[in-house]
Amino acid sequence: MNDPDWNLYRTFLGVLESGSLSGAARALGLTQPTVGRHVDELEQALGHVLFTRSQQGLMPTELALSLRPYAQSLASTAAALRRQATGALNEIEGTVRISSSDVIGVEVLPPILAALQSEHTKLGIELSLSDAVEDLLRREADIAVRMTQPKQESLVVRHVGEIELGLHAHAGYLARHGRPVSFAELSTHCIIGYDRRTAFIRAMIGEIRKQAPDFPDPEQPCWSFRADSNLAQLAAIRAGVGIGFCQTRLAARDPHLVRLFPDFRLTLPTFVAMHEDLKTTPRYRRTFDALVTGLQDYIATRR
Amino acid sequence: MNDPDWNLYRTFLGVLESGSLSGAARALGLTQPTVGRHVDELEQALGHVLFTRSQQGLMPTELALSLRPYAQSLASTAAALRRQATGALNEIEGTVRISSSDVIGVEVLPPILAALQSEHTKLGIELSLSDAVEDLLRREADIAVRMTQPKQESLVVRHVGEIELGLHAHAGYLARHGRPVSFAELSTHCIIGYDRRTAFIRAMIGEIRKQAPDFPDPEQPCWSFRADSNLAQLAAIRAGVGIGFCQTRLAARDPHLVRLFPDFRLTLPTFVAMHEDLKTTPRYRRTFDALVTGLQDYIATRR
DNA sequence: TCCGGATCATTCATTTTTGAATATCATCCA
């Protein structure tokens, strides 16, 4: 039993992601008969049915679904290889892929990266917004900005400081609804919070209750605007939907945002991490350093 | 610029590993012209030279070497995918790849795995002897037996106990050289030890000096037989080369091995770990459980 | 009910990829 053609894995992943032969063909720049043949061939090679065919698309079997993470890993590694192969090895050129949380990626990194790119015009940046800690090991990104300390041995990790979060609201919202002076009063306000309860969120809520025992319970109806994305929460605060947490440095940039209970704060430790392998290659090294100093500047900025 | 054919990566890796087009062709079941064309094609697609051709083989460029880990990751992921695809998903059949240290793999696991396989005749086992902690994330193995606690979030880890190491020698050796009764006396004996100094070894030597301050310094000439492989050390002890550390449970199996300084011991915490993704698939689950109970039995066995 | 739009399957000519054979060069050893 020979190793099947590695391309079969690529088209397999395409079919899995698009849900149909024709869709995968469009996405991969092939034709539908070719994609169909690839699937047949892979099924033959593996000795199992991967999809149940129907005229409105293909239904992946349980086995096919279980193979998906492997195929994705192949795809991201192949992409990482190509990134590494772009540009000369010892120059600061080619592409670097960065993963960060959404707010940091949208609000904080662009100026840092813009400065870096204006210095190194041949440097390409890919920015992927995600919080998955495993990204770096799966080579889905070269460098990651994270709020939890990565613990893998093979990573270079740098702690850049603590990002401060505080309760904020738009001045217009406060004009309409009044400014709360006690945490208990918050129960008459609209609080912007999380949709799902992850371990991280639960820990954060615990921290809140420690500092502010009167803080309204997340079950109460005043937590009325919920979004998983911190970015959506930030937009909601800016739009005057209600009161929510956001980074104090970010809020300080917007003259209409008012900080409530200035002594009440949460802090997020912030790290920049990359694969150890990459530290000898100038473009990764330079980008890593730029992120570290850029984030340190961001954190250290006083109003 | 399109994604190059993923097969090119496979032949690229083959060329890197064999050092020549013809060698890679033999290894991959292709012909030399095909391999050569694949390399050309990949170079064209990446826009860089990967090998400097010569008539006695190919010299990889620095860039090619830097791409090697990516290509290896592709290969091991492809292999893991195929492993996952062998056998029916919900039966205990197909292949499971286990990584363990050499001594455990050679001396302890075989009976455990043999019992497992006699119960599940369609289950295939691959055993890879290696200590690299990252194996599981790179999918080079499905399950690992390790002496340090893996800390990755996405792993299922089980502590199975502490393996005890003690100083041992063959009865014949002691008959020839006498039996030492104090640690200081060891300096007139042949001590079997490590070749290189890793962080782990240094920690172990520190632990030794704590319990036995008189223990000869590794720099002294009495540490005369050195091997990186614990297996080679064990073989040396069994062959009567000198005095060395080995697992007390293993030594107890051989009536000719004598334990010296029975109160003097080192312990190695032992863990079984696997990817979280795999725990719902019966064959991995079953193998994991068999390893856990098998190792617990091994550790708990009294002479 | 019928038709447009989507799917997968099949066929066949075309393109691409492959391998066998061969040429050429370097190295090692008697």
Place this chain on the structure above:
DNA sequence: TGGATGATATTCAAAAATGAATGATCCGGA
């Protein structure tokens, strides 16, 4: 020095993969 060996490069016919075209089927909306 000459010959065996092992390497890459080149050539050309055979084999394999591909895509365009077509057919068949299902779904949903007018």
